[in-house]
Amino acid sequence: MRRGCKIVSFLPCQAISYQVGDALEILPSQNPSAVNAFIERCNLDPDSYITIRAKGGDEVSNGSLLNGSMGRIKLSTFVALTMDVASGSPRRYFFEIMSHFATAEHEKERLQYFASPEGRDDLYQYNQKESRTVLEVLEDFPSVHMPFEWLVQLTPPLKKRAFSISSSPLVHPNQIHLTVSIVSWLTPFKRTRQGLCSTWLAGLSPNEENLIPCWVHKGSLPPPKPSIPLLLIGPGTGCAPFRAFVEERAAQSARESTAPILFFFGCRNEDNDFLYKDFWLKHAQDKGVLSLKEGGGFFVAFSRDQPQKVYVQHKIKEQSARVWNMLCSGAAIYVAGSSTKMPADVTAALEEVVRQKGGEAASGWLRKLERAGKFNIETWS
Incomplete structure (x- = not known):
């Protein structure tokens, strides 16, 4: 595994309050080409709109990251913000459901084997050890065409990443500094993998304005009093x-x-x-x-x-x-x-x-x- 490190400074769009010991949670952006490839592979219409509702049946509030006009959002935006298509590995159940939608017999047999107890070790080598993404799995089984309803349920959600804050608000008011480890590694089959969030942050230009969804999160290191060694x-x-x-x-x-x-x-x-x-x-x-x-x-x-x-x-x-x-x-x-x-x-x-x-x-x-x-x-x- 290879690691580099980058110091990232944020200038929030509005006044922000935090303490030493807090963390900053960031929702990373996925590579647009990967999102587009996923949409194309799944025969989805990127310009169609879907309606987002909370579990209780209410539409998403206007303060939500996913808010739109009356809870409506473009499908391409929904995929980019919520579905981890280019870094998260699917679970075993994903392969089981895929087998039901495979039209090529040899693909169906392989998917059924991966989903069986006998195929558990081979699935681990193919999927987890290789850090195989949802997009890569779907591309390996081209006869599979799953409905969007199943893809939404089975694709790993795009998760926020938490970073310890490296700055003091007394010294850097309305700024947040992070220390980001940029990770890349080779899989057993010598395929290069990279950390989604750290690689994205490292690629941002300091000379351009970048809008980054982030939230201050209370850390597990309580701020100490000045009198305590x-x-x-x-x-x-x-x-x-x-x-x-x-x-x-x-x-x-x-x-x-x-x-x-x-x-x-x-x-x-x-x-x-x-x-x-x-x-x-x-x-x-x-x-x-x-x-x-x-x-x-x-x-x-x-x-x-x-x-x-x-x-x-x-x-x-x-x-x-x-x-x-x-x-x-x-x-x-x-x-x-x-x-x-x-x-x-x-x-x-x-x-x-x-x-x-x-x-x-x-x-x-x-x-x-x-x-x-x-x-x-x-x-x-």
Whole structure:
């Protein structure tokens, strides 16, 4: 898997209110050529209109993203905004229903096999492992012509993507900054796949006005009070919300007394992946909120810059005295990043520090912090 990173700034069309720790949900745009190809493949009329009604039978309100004249919307617009035709993989039931509409016998047999218990592994290899899209599946079975009513029900819905906000409203009023990881990968059959939302955002021109459907969403990292010391652990794009935390604490420190921040960041290589390098180093100098002089600190683990891999949990153990002092001074712990092994490894490292330095029952200590709202984890896959 290949990853790049892009810093995206939004200037909302209207005043927007958010706090550090919040997330921005974005509804991505699909490639118009893919939407058109889906409509053509399914023999649909792109200029026809359909009426959208809520589950209770009422028409969609004028404030809805899908609103139109009396709830009417062009079919092409409906497909583009609601049906994930070019990135989402269909479920097994999609293949079962397709088999009923296949007119070519060999296609019907293959679809029935995919939908059977015996064909489950082969379906997984064909569909999920290859990240096969609805459009690609339909193109592989050209004799299948499903009614639009079935396509609406079975096509995966186009979902909003959530990104941690990387800016402080105190520093950037009426702006929102995001740290977007741009993902691409090769399937087992060497087909290139790309993340829908991140690739779309990366392709937007900063010199053009772009209208992006988005909503501020309350995150799982509550904004801390200026008087509370912070222990932040955010490898990779996990640093995104903590850029906002550090920005806000720095702005607060200019007008009132604030507690220090101890931040552990991690990435593969210093030369390629050191996100916001100048920003962190600036706040780690002199009397910055990350400076050792002010009781804080900034420590980085470069996992691939030496023969032996080094991760944030190793740096936490190396700086166990500082970590313990922060905990004893009432620090709140915030962890953000990948949902794989990192949260468990970081928690284990913190427990080891508590056991070694405090002789305490480590898991009980951290559970107390969690119950008090001072041990917060936000992860994503």
